[in-house]
Amino acid sequence: MKKSTSTLALAAAFGAIPAFGQTVDQKLQILQQEIDDLKAQTHKPAAASQQASPYSLDYGSMLDRSSALANGGTNIIGYGEVGYSKFRQSGDATADLQRFVFGFNHRFDERLTLHSEVEFEHAVVSKDDQGEAEIEQAWVNYKMSDAVNFKGGLFLIPLGILNETHEPPTYYGVQRNQVETRIIPTTWRELGVGMHGIVGEGFRYDAGVTTTFDSGKLDDPTTGMRSAHQEGQLANARNLAVYGALNYRRPGLLVGGGVFTGDTGQNGASNPALQGVAARFIMWDVHAQYRVAGLDLQALYAAGTLGDADKVTAATVAANLADPSVAAFAAPKSMKGWYAQAAYHVYKQGNFDVAPFIRYERIDIRQAEDPANNLFQDPNNNERIKTLGVNFWVHPQVVLKADIQRYATDKTQDRFDIGAGFMF
């Protein structure tokens, strides 16, 4: 059967289709290569499913094929980054495999797909190490059309620029910007259902219902609401959130914004003192990116408020009284931040692309102080950060980076960084 298939392929190649500009020897060489490949394939175990290529890889009746989509295919994607940081004040230095992420994406049929990412941070995960292993995304998408997609599972919230597009070759600097780390808690994901799609020429909308934060889990007010982030881990879901985002994209331009809101008290599931406390959290952002003639400009503003922040502060005091090992602190009541960034591609040759950049960031997190219990604003929550650096892409998907960062308030963070990142 296989021989007859090869024979048919040979006959089709020589008989049905005219060929130009190449010698018979060259054609025979190519056919021999094809036969060798076919032989090799027949000896391969039927293991990993490979993506079908319905058109250009097929030498049969390409035009007779309908537009069958590649069903049943599973793809592997990934990205990662390593960095070295030398701190100016202490002289300390660290080298770290910041993250390695891989994902499996599977197509069930022409409309239904699965998307997943598994992340390992800091190289080693054990109870004695600081590494983490986590599912960053695991969601199913049902595509009715470009305009209408339904999704469900653990997915990224479409706020900011970095949260959804965070592969290292897509952003400047060894460290992710602090506004989209401390104000927008990138990589921010929730369990839920949503709709998204493209309408008109380049407008993308996103809307949905998801899990939300749990104020009872807050333990670090220097990162806004980040530490109350549940990440799909047995998330308390008495309170849910809604989100919406609208972005306009055209070549070289992105303008958009989004909003997320939901109560975070979770009826005291994590801290009984929050029973009956709504603690509504609202966060929104606007952002823009513009690329023209080698210049790459980007800016973002994000702001949020936590309702009942004084009650959340009181709940941390109650938790501290019940268990002195749990620290009390002033909960964040409002947070805002913005950054502006400019880069210029000074050298582009083949795959090589060199772009120095400068970024200025401003962070302002206000806390609900409780003077009676000596809980005050952390001065480091009012911060300005200047970053000067360069990205050197050795391939569009592999980047080397170096930068210098200067913090106006927390001088211990002043540093020199070098790093490398990749995606595939």
Added chain:
Amino acid sequence: MDSRARRSLALLTLVLGAASGYARGEVYQEPAAFVAEVFGSTPAPKVLWLTREIQAQAAAILGHAPAQLRQRYWSETRKSVWILEETGKEELITAGFVVVEGRIDHVRVLVYRESRGQEVRQGVFLKQFNDAKLAQGNRLDRDIDGIVGATLSVGAVERMARLALYFDRMSHG
């Protein structure tokens, strides 16, 4: 069923009904229809045999070895059509390239399979390729502005454009 539940069900039905009205899948145009549109009818296909040298150049353009050893194309007089496929982030993008005298006449994304990055099929993006030709090192003679969030899909369309121009050049011996 209480009135609130009935309202929710009615809203869900309305949304799904409206959504199904939009349903048209990911195939924007059948490749056969694209070829027929370009030529007014479908000419007999021709084949470019990928010799070792052509394979090596194609690999340099794509960043990986070409999966095919022969590439079908359609041509009449000065015009050729190439239907090519390349992976964006996760899945293959199928695009049609019309080449006239060594320059891209126009490009169309025919099938897009991923759930994000569909902006690459928009005219405002694809127009950037019109009139492009190969420069030194089999690169395009111009920069193509990318789309935020669709970096890999943009790269895939650009690589296919370079490949179509290179294949066109090779098809003329």
